[in-house]
Amino acid sequence: MGFKAYLYDIWEAxxxxxxxxxxxxxxxxxxxxxxxxxxxxxxWEPSERYRxxxxxxxxxxxxxxxxxxxxPVDCISLEAVRGADKKMxxxxxxxxxxxxxxxxxxxxxxxxxxxxxxxxxxxxxxxRGELILHFVPEDAETVKGRVAKQVAEAAAKAExxxAKAExxxxEAEKAAKPADAPQAPDPSPPPKPPRxxxxxxxxxxxPAFAAGNPETADAAGKKPAKETEEEPAKAGDEGGEGKE
Amino acid sequence: xxxxxxxxxxxxxxxxxxxxxxxxxxxxxxVVAAVVLTFALTYAGxxxxxxxxxxxxxxxxxxxxxxxxxxxxxxxxxxxxxLLKEDIIPAKADRFLFVLAPYLVFIGSFAAFVVVPxxxxxxxxxxxxxxxxxxxxxxxxxxxxxVAGWASNNKWALLGGMRAAAQIVSYEIPVGxxxxxxxxxxxxxxxxxxxxSQGGLFGIFGWNLxxxxxxxxxxxxxxVAALAETNRTxxxxxxxxxxxxxxxxxxxxxxxxxxxxxxxxxxxxxVSALATACxxxxxxxxxxxxxxxxxxxxxxxxxGVFLGKxxxxxxxxxxxxxxxxxxxxxxxxxxxxxxxxxxTFFNLLGVSLWLLLFQGRGIPQMIASxxx
Amino acid sequence: xxxRAEALPTQEMLINMGPQHPSTHGVLRVILRTDxxxxxxxxxxxxxxxRALEKIGERVTYAQFMPFTDRLDYLASMNCNAAWAWAVxxxxxxxxxxxxxxxxxxxxxxxxxxxxxxAFGSFTADMGAFTPFLYAIRERERIxxxxxxxxxxxxxxxxxxxxxxxxxxxxRFLEKTKExxxxxxxxxxxxxxxxxxxxIFVHRLANVAVATPEDAxxxxxxxxxxxxxxxxxDLRRNEPYxxxxxxxxxxxxxxxxxxxxxxxxxxxxxxINEMRESVKILRQAIAQIPDGPVMAKxxxxxxPPVGEVYFRAExxxxxxxxxxxSDGTVNPYRLKIRAPSFVTMNIFEKITRxxxxxxxxxxxxxxxxxxxxxxx
Numbered sequence: 001m002g003f004k005a006y007l008y009d010i011w012e013a014x015x016x017x018x019x020x021x022x023x024x025x026x027x028x029x030x031x032x033x034x035x036x037x038x039x040x041x042x043x044w045e046p047s048e049r050y051r052x053x054x055x056x057x058x059x060x061x062x063x064x065x066x067x068x069x070x071x072p073v074d075c076i077s078l079e080a081v082r083g084a085d086k087k088m089x090x091x092x093x094x095x096x097x098x099x100x101x102x103x104x105x106x107x108x109x110x111x112x113x114x115x116x117x118x119x120x121x122x123x124x125x126x127x128r129g130e131l132i133l134h135f136v137p138e139d140a141e142t143v144k145g146r147v148a149k150q151v152a153e154a155a156a157k158a159e160x161x162x163a164k165a166e167x168x169x170x171e172a173e174k175a176a177k178p179a180d181a182p183q184a185p186d187p188s189p190p191p192k193p194p195r196x197x198x199x200x201x202x203x204x205x206x207p208a209f210a211a212g213n214p215e216t217a218d219a220a221g222k223k224p225a226k227e228t229e230e231e232p233a234k235a236g237d238e239g240g241e242g243k244e
Numbered sequence: 245x246x247x248x249x250x251x252x253x254x255x256x257x258x259x260x261x262x263x264x265x266x267x268x269x270x271x272x273x274x275v276v277a278a279v280v281l282t283f284a285l286t287y288a289g290x291x292x293x294x295x296x297x298x299x300x301x302x303x304x305x306x307x308x309x310x311x312x313x314x315x316x317x318x319x320x321x322x323x324x325x326x327l328l329k330e331d332i333i334p335a336k337a338d339r340f341l342f343v344l345a346p347y348l349v350f351i352g353s354f355a356a357f358v359v360v361p362x363x364x365x366x367x368x369x370x371x372x373x374x375x376x377x378x379x380x381x382x383x384x385x386x387x388x389x390x391v392a393g394w395a396s397n398n399k400w401a402l403l404g405g406m407r408a409a410a411q412i413v414s415y416e417i418p419v420g421x422x423x424x425x426x427x428x429x430x431x432x433x434x435x436x437x438x439x440x441s442q443g444g445l446f447g448i449f450g451w452n453l454x455x456x457x458x459x460x461x462x463x464x465x466x467x468v469a470a471l472a473e474t475n476r477t478x479x480x481x482x483x484x485x486x487x488x489x490x491x492x493x494x495x496x497x498x499x500x501x502x503x504x505x506x507x508x509x510x511x512x513x514x515v516s517a518l519a520t521a522c523x524x525x526x527x528x529x530x531x532x533x534x535x536x537x538x539x540x541x542x543x544x545x546x547x548g549v550f551l552g553k554x555x556x557x558x559x560x561x562x563x564x565x566x567x568x569x570x571x572x573x574x575x576x577x578x579x580x581x582x583x584x585x586x587x588t589f590f591n592l593l594g595v596s597l598w599l600l601l602f603q604g605r606g607i608p609q610m611i612a613s614x615x616x
Numbered sequence: 617x618x619x620r621a622e623a624l625p626t627q628e629m630l631i632n633m634g635p636q637h638p639s640t641h642g643v644l645r646v647i648l649r650t651d652x653x654x655x656x657x658x659x660x661x662x663x664x665x666x667r668a669l670e671k672i673g674e675r676v677t678y679a680q681f682m683p684f685t686d687r688l689d690y691l692a693s694m695n696c697n698a699a700w701a702w703a704v705x706x707x708x709x710x711x712x713x714x715x716x717x718x719x720x721x722x723x724x725x726x727x728x729x730x731x732x733x734x735a736f737g738s739f740t741a742d743m744g745a746f747t748p749f750l751y752a753i754r755e756r757e758r759i760x761x762x763x764x765x766x767x768x769x770x771x772x773x774x775x776x777x778x779x780x781x782x783x784x785x786x787x788r789f790l791e792k793t794k795e796x797x798x799x800x801x802x803x804x805x806x807x808x809x810x811x812x813x814x815x816i817f818v819h820r821l822a823n824v825a826v827a828t829p830e831d832a833x834x835x836x837x838x839x840x841x842x843x844x845x846x847x848x849x850d851l852r853r854n855e856p857y858x859x860x861x862x863x864x865x866x867x868x869x870x871x872x873x874x875x876x877x878x879x880x881x882x883x884x885x886x887x888i889n890e891m892r893e894s895v896k897i898l899r900q901a902i903a904q905i906p907d908g909p910v911m912a913k914x915x916x917x918x919x920p921p922v923g924e925v926y927f928r929a930e931x932x933x934x935x936x937x938x939x940x941x942s943d944g945t946v947n948p949y950r951l952k953i954r955a956p957s958f959v960t961m962n963i964f965e966k967i968t969r970x971x972x973x974x975x976x977x978x979x980x981x982x983x984x985x986x987x988x989x990x991x992x
Contacts, residue, residue, distance in 0.1 A: 254706065299746075299747075302747055303750040304751065399631045400631070403653070406652075447795065465922050480744070481974075484744070484974070485744075486741065486977055487639070487746060487973055487974045487976075566809075567745065567747060568741040568745060568816055569740065569744040569745035569814065569816050569817045570743060570746070570816070570974075571816055571820070572974045573653055573972065574653075574972065575819055575820070
């Protein structure tokens with residue numbers, strides 16, 4: 001290394017350092033360059049399409065289970081029973097937002113658009129159980145029992161009206177036991193719905209290939225029906241307030 | 245000096261005449277030491293805050309702003325946190341050395357405050373070998389760092405300790421040689437004498453910085469070398485967060501870690517204070533003769549000016565830190581031996597020749613003499 | 617720069633760099649055998665982040681796998697999304713509307729910029745200069761804002777769909793993108809002034825860990841790492857897909873401007889220059905984008921024909937290849953992902969021999985690896 005190169009080396013080091021320091025100094029003294037948002041006091045406005053926590057408007061939900069099928073991580077669990085007017089009544093609709101990955105596939109497939117992303121992104125809990133959002137305020141068993149009673153009443157009324165038609169009797173009896181309705185893909189025990197933590201990617205046995213293809217296997221509850229007038233509507237109101 | 249202070253105290257307060265003189269001297273020493281240490285700790289705490297603020301500003305952020313007004317009490321919160329943290333000593337560490345190391349580093353760094361000439365009369369102990377003392381006592385830091393690296397029984401820490409040893413030993417030489425021009429000009433090793441030698445000429449043109457071209461470069465060479473001695477970016481290879489995790493203090497936690505941390509900031513100040521005293525006229529107030537003022541005002545003025553200059557240099561160190569990347573260990577050595585050592589030596593030679601040729605007069609002095 | 621170690625007989629030291637280490641970009645573990653500061657051997661040990669993504673791919677449907685591609689290379693989710701979509705479309709022979717292809721190119725190039733920004737920022741942070749990292753993050757946030765507008769998420773976008781994209785661009789999106797480009801363009805010279813040509817930075821990188829062009833090809837480096845070695849190969853040019861043939865841009869290659877061709881500095885500069893090229897591509901794409909639908913007709917129950925396909929896309933970290941075997945059902949029969957970062961780790965051991973510990977960090981940073989992609 002010649003003497004000239006030696007001096008040039010020193011000059012280059014000084015010059016490039018000075019250049020860099022000029023830039024940092026400019027940022028250092030210019031208050032306009034500060035971009036920090038003072039989070040709890042200042043917030044940024046989430047965009048319209050923001051994919052925050054999921055919310056299901058159960059008044060409009062038709063229990064079609066499309067969301068359950070399309071969810072890649074099985075974070076939605078749904079139980080529904082067939083009501084007196086042959087429409088599905090939600091017994092429970094839970095979303096485990098601890099497992100949810102906010103991909104938005106469920107929102108895209110929802111036929112009545114009842115499942116939406118809110119702009120909520122703040123939540124802290126001390127236990128994982130609290131991360132399960134329950135959208136049906138009542139206990140699943142209560143709903144099921146009530147619906148079963150209504151169905152039985154309806155059946156009884158129908159029976160009283162057309163006492164002579166014996167053929168219907170058998171059917172009414174069949175409808176009175178709706179607990180094993182074929183809609184919910186996971187026949188987990190009702191009181192604590194999402195209990196299958198251990199195996200997140202194992203699909204329910206039967207439709208191993210059908211998962212995520214909503215049209216293949218929803219036998220019942222396909223039509224987006226208007227809500228049944230009585231209890232579920234009221235329940236939906238309470239639920240909406242409770243969750244927001 | 246302290247003894248004379250004690251004598252004057254006894255003269256002023258007759259009640260004390262019964263007490264033996266050495267007791268009073270000792271008492272004054274303790275008080276002075278306490279004052280200096282308090283200053284040093286407060287400075288170090290505030291410096292951490294300023295460092296974070298400077299970093300925040302440079303990085304287009306805000307920096308600490310939650311504890312106290314504009315976050316000024318952040319350093320207290322941090323200090324309390326560090327005090328309350330669990331003190332972990334690794335199972336396989338050499339316990340005695342592990343415990344000892346932070347104190348060595350801390351002492352090495354803060355003992356140097358003793359000879360820092362804060363003002364006209366504000367110096368804890370005006371040793372006649374001031375610069376020598378600073379160089380010697382700050383070298384204690386490397387012992388502490390090496391001990392910390394070894395005692396942690398951690399490979400990263402060991403590497404950090406070895407790096408620190410190599411680095412500080414190498415950079416002692418350019419640091420010493422870069423300071424010598426000031427010593428030559430003043431003809432004394434005492435920092436107070438060096439500062440006094442820079443008076444006159446409106447209190448700014450007497451600075452060694454403007455004495456001659458060689459001292460001018462000497463200042464920058466000293467600053468760079470000293471930056472390396474304090475282990476700060478771009479020369480922070482002993483810590484090298486992205487390589488060695490945290491280097492020699494990787495296993496330290498709680499208050500022991502705080503000692504290392506404070507020592508680093510103490511070092512920064514000592515280095516800046518030395519640069520100020522040797523090249524930037526120390527406590528000389530521009531356009532004002534602080535020594536001619538009444539004692540209280542003179543001391544206050546000079547203290548403020550000295551702190552202003554020294555802390556300004558500390559802020560520049562922070563600015564450099566948040567701009568530059570880190571050198572590699574071999575490049576660091578090369579920089580010392582191939583660049584800084586020859587250059588400082590050349591500078592020293594130049595200054596000596598200058599003093600010989602011009603009978604110790606600097607350029608401003610010569611210009612002043614032209615105008616009579 | 618190889619240090620000589622024969623003078624004194626010394627003991628070798630075995631150090632684990634990682635999986636928890638500030639600059640291994642995640643959970644990479646490098647087993648270092650060092651002689652003091654000099655690395656005798658550095659063996660990367662991967663697999664700490666294995667999530668069996670390929671197996672998951674066999675258990676979920678084609679559409680359901682899309683969110684998982686977000687997790688493949690989370691700094692370039694859009695590119696992974698698009699690569700998956702292109703692969704499946706190639707398998708099923710789906711014709712994608714042109715507007716959708718343009719949107720994909722726009723989001724991919726935006727994502728390339730944001731990914732290279734992180735590469736640049738974390739690399740400089742590894743080198744000890746932390747400030748550029750925050751500048752890079754600041755720019756990336758603006759890209760994230762744009763992405764949030766079009767897809768609603770800031771990290772795992774899941775925006776591209778098989779047959780198109782999930783939603784059309786929102787109002788004023790193109791204008792906002794243009795604004796961003798105008799803002800971003802002058803930042804690149806600033807980065808260069810701030811750090812790229814800084815003497816210390818150049819010295820740390822020049823002539824370090826040289827991957828010769830032959831080695832680079834032989835070891836299967838792709839993307840910026842390959843181009844850093846001076847090989848002019850870019851899938852967007854050499855095996856054009858989507859609407860890239862209609863767009864004019866240069867392939868950036870390492871020139872050895874401060875050292876040897878294929879050193880860390882070249883790999884770094886290729887990324888910096890590629891950000892410029894991406895800006896160029898974006899400007900053209902914004903000018904050319906047609907109106908029209910953004911989604912092709914894809915049946916809800918999507919069953920591609922029996923067959924297999926290999927599709928490779930030029931992602932920010934190199935060639936992301938997707939190999940798919942379909943048995944005609946709704947799930948892939950087999951899915952194999954060729955992750956560029958994983959392949960890059962092959963050459964690691966070879967080119968790090970004789971470097972210093974600090975250089976290992978530089979090599980990891982210059983390869984811009986990302987662990988979820990290595991381990992999948």
